[in-house]
Amino acid sequence: MDRSKLPKPSGLRMPQIRSANNENQPKSNLLKPTQMFLKRKSKSYSDLSTIGNNHKNTFKPTLQPLTSNGINKPSISTTNTKMRRRSKSITDLSKPIVKKPLTRPPVATTSRAPVKRGATDKMPDESKPKVMKQQKVASWDYKGKFNQLNEKYLALQETNKNMKDKLSELSDIEINYEKIQEDIEQLHTVKLELTRCNTDLTAEVKALRESNGKYSLELETLKENHDKLTCSHKKLVEEDKINRETVAHLKHVEEELEQLKIRYETLNNTHGKLKLEYDSNIIDNEYLTRSFNKEKDDNAQLVKEVAQLKNLLQEHNALRRQLHNTIQDLKGNIRVYARVRPPLKNSDEDDKLQCSISYLDESCLEIRKTRESVSVSGKVVDCKAEFKFDKVFAPESTQSDVFEELAQLVQSALDGYNVCVFAYGQTGSGKTFTMQGGNEPELYGMIPRTIDLLYSTIEQLESSGWKYTVHASFLEIYNENIRDLLDHKSTKTCEVRFNEGKGTTVTNLTIQPMENASDLKHYMTISHRNRAVAATDFNTHSSRSHAVTKIYLEGTQQESQAVFQGSINLVDLAGSESAKTSSNDRLVETKNINKSLSTLGSVMLALYNKDNHVPYRNSKLTYLLQSCLGGNSKTLMFVNISPFEECYIESINSLRFAAKVKEVKLGSKRNKTIVAKQV
Numbered sequence: 001m002d003r004s005k006l007p008k009p010s011g012l013r014m015p016q017i018r019s020a021n022n023e024n025q026p027k028s029n030l031l032k033p034t035q036m037f038l039k040r041k042s043k044s045y046s047d048l049s050t051i052g053n054n055h056k057n058t059f060k061p062t063l064q065p066l067t068s069n070g071i072n073k074p075s076i077s078t079t080n081t082k083m084r085r086r087s088k089s090i091t092d093l094s095k096p097i098v099k100k101p102l103t104r105p106p107v108a109t110t111s112r113a114p115v116k117r118g119a120t121d122k123m124p125d126e127s128k129p130k131v132m133k134q135q136k137v138a139s140w141d142y143k144g145k146f147n148q149l150n151e152k153y154l155a156l157q158e159t160n161k162n163m164k165d166k167l168s169e170l171s172d173i174e175i176n177y178e179k180i181q182e183d184i185e186q187l188h189t190v191k192l193e194l195t196r197c198n199t200d201l202t203a204e205v206k207a208l209r210e211s212n213g214k215y216s217l218e219l220e221t222l223k224e225n226h227d228k229l230t231c232s233h234k235k236l237v238e239e240d241k242i243n244r245e246t247v248a249h250l251k252h253v254e255e256e257l258e259q260l261k262i263r264y265e266t267l268n269n270t271h272g273k274l275k276l277e278y279d280s281n282i283i284d285n286e287y288l289t290r291s292f293n294k295e296k297d298d299n300a301q302l303v304k305e306v307a308q309l310k311n312l313l314q315e316h317n318a319l320r321r322q323l324h325n326t327i328q329d330l331k332g333n334i335r336v337y338a339r340v341r342p343p344l345k346n347s348d349e350d351d352k353l354q355c356s357i358s359y360l361d362e363s364c365l366e367i368r369k370t371r372e373s374v375s376v377s378g379k380v381v382d383c384k385a386e387f388k389f390d391k392v393f394a395p396e397s398t399q400s401d402v403f404e405e406l407a408q409l410v411q412s413a414l415d416g417y418n419v420c421v422f423a424y425g426q427t428g429s430g431k432t433f434t435m436q437g438g439n440e441p442e443l444y445g446m447i448p449r450t451i452d453l454l455y456s457t458i459e460q461l462e463s464s465g466w467k468y469t470v471h472a473s474f475l476e477i478y479n480e481n482i483r484d485l486l487d488h489k490s491t492k493t494c495e496v497r498f499n500e501g502k503g504t505t506v507t508n509l510t511i512q513p514m515e516n517a518s519d520l521k522h523y524m525t526i527s528h529r530n531r532a533v534a535a536t537d538f539n540t541h542s543s544r545s546h547a548v549t550k551i552y553l554e555g556t557q558q559e560s561q562a563v564f565q566g567s568i569n570l571v572d573l574a575g576s577e578s579a580k581t582s583s584n585d586r587l588v589e590t591k592n593i594n595k596s597l598s599t600l601g602s603v604m605l606a607l608y609n610k611d612n613h614v615p616y617r618n619s620k621l622t623y624l625l626q627s628c629l630g631g632n633s634k635t636l637m638f639v640n641i642s643p644f645e646e647c648y649i650e651s652i653n654s655l656r657f658a659a660k661v662k663e664v665k666l667g668s669k670r671n672k673t674i675v676a677k678q679v
């Protein structure tokens with residue numbers, strides 16, 4: 001629309017529509033053409049509304065010029081809210097501008113026509129002639145009537161004056177009215193133009209609405225596309241994440257693959273080598289199979305031979321036992337070994353005067369007093385004595401040397417014989433040392449060495465089908481009372497019983513099964529401790545009692561069902577001591593010891609003389625050892641002597657007793673072999 005062609009009313013300046021696309025303004029004002037158009041329109045109409053308002057308020061047709069104070073120039077805004085506000089202002093303006101200012105004021109007229117009749121009724125109060133309420137004047141009162149008329153006249157004059165003023169006002173109004181009429185015409189023209197503009201704008205708005213609809217649809221489509229793209233993007237991000245993980249995994253797999261390749265190559269090489277080996281092994285295998293078959297045949301032959309040899313071995317074993325025991329018998333069923341102990345090192349024994357002991361051969365010793373004795377007749381007597389035993393052990397002999405002799409009897413015990421080993425001698429002559437020994441392995445005495453040999457032999461015999469069970473009991477005889485050393489607090493009395501078939505037994509005695517050597521040694525230690533405790537209780541010394549360790553053996557041969565029952569009695573006798581040399585408080589002990597030892601001598605003498613009656617029951621010791629001292633026993637006696645001159649007489653007594661024992665011949669025989677019925 002070309003605004004320059006619009007008629008310009010006097011005093012009215014058409015609002016200038018400033019284009020947003022003004023050349024002076026930067027094109028970067030990013031308003032779309034539609035928005036720009038609306039902006040221009042709304043601005044121009046807002047100016048027009050100002051015109052209308054002026055008309056309404058002042059009733060003067062003078063239009064105010066467009067001010068530049070910004071009130072009528074709303075700032076350009078791209079927001080839809082402002083656009084709507086402006087569109088509304090356009091609609092509002094189009095209504096009042098035309099109608100209201102055109103209302104003609106009721107009195108205005110251009111002609112100076114006389115006031116119509118009745119016009120005074122419509123006149124304001126001050127312009128109406130004031131009609132005075134007059135009192136009735138008497139007809140005769142002319143003065144009063146005159147006064148009334150005079151008042152009326154003055155009132156009419158007043159009214160007339162007012163009317164004149166009003167008339168001059170009306171002439172001004174008429175002039176104004178003409179001007180207004182001109183303005184109205186101009187405004188009418190403007191209105192027409194505006195109507196055109198409005199039509200154009202409506203069309204534009206319609207077009208814009210249509211395009212807006214299109215754009216809305218497009219926007220919807222775009223939104224949908226955007227949503228789809230967002231979803232796709234999300235999916236792609238997830239896929240990307242998965243892909244990254246897959247790539248990392250693939251990288252890892254690649255590395256593993258590389259390692260596998262290397263491993264494969266190594267394995268391939270190994271496989272090559274193994275194949276070569278395998279081929280070579282196949283050849284070897286064929287050779288070995290042939291050899292194996294040959295060996296198998298040989299083996300079958302050998303099995304037969306082994307069976308034959310086993311039988312032969314059993315026969316040989318039986319023969320060996322027989323021969324072994326024959327040799328033992330030939331050696332004598334009572335063997336006596338003399339042992340001379342050395343003086344104790346680093347003690348007062350070093351200064352003691354010693355007897356002169358000569359070891360004439362391995363079984364013969366000569367003992368001589370260094371100071372010659374003077375006889376009753378006054379002659380100088382050379383005190384010397386010569387003794388012959390099965391073997392003599394000089395002070396330098398070791399425990400191992402001594403045990404060699406005993407070791408052969410351990411086999412006899414396993415073969416079903418009763419073996420008895422006892423040490424006889426004066427107190428302090430070395431009996432306990434010989435039987436028990438010291439704490440170091442090389443000082444172990446006969447008892448621990450017997451235990452070790454016993455179990456190692458049992459183990460060997462197991463390979464040829466022998467199975468042994470071992471039990472043990474520990475007791476001491478003190479003052480002719482038997483005490484159980486595994487139950488030393490027991491108040492039960494232990495008594496010796498002799499049964500022809502069963503041999504010697506002790507009532508209430510603990511007989512403990514022994515699984516192995518350490519078991520047996522453990523109980524041996526306990527018995528030692530209990531013996532020491534008992535000795536303290538009785539305020540005496542261990543040497544004042546006889547200690548007897550008995551090992552019960554039972555061997556079974558599975559194939560032959562043969563059962564052997566043997567035993568080993570290891571006896572540490574109390575010291576033999578003359579009653580003369582014994583102190584008074586030990587007299588009872590010494591008497592009891594000597595009684596038992598002299599009974600032992602009597603028993604030996606009776607056996608030596610082959611007497612019908614052997615006084616076993618005269619002492620607890622001999623009664624207990626009855627089955628070991630006679631019959632089928634193999635007895636080994638150590639006679640221990642001290643090397644000192646002060647012990648000379650006791651040494652001679654011990655040696656004489658031992659020599660007597662040596663002469664005894666026992667009719668040794670094996671315990672009855674029990675052969676179980678073959679099933």
Ligand SMILES: Nc1ncnc2c1ncn2[C@@H]1O[C@H](COP(=O)(O)OP(=O)(O)OP(=O)(O)O)[C@@H](O)[C@H]1O
Nearest residue numbers: 341342426427428429430431432433434543574575
């Ligand atoms: N062959 C030996 N070699 C080294 N020392 C020995 C030997 N025999 C005995 N002894 C030592 O002599 C001392 C006395 O020995 P032992 O106690 O064995 O005598 P005993 O005859 O048992 O005495 P008792 O009758 O009083 O028990 C001990 O200290 C012991 O170690």
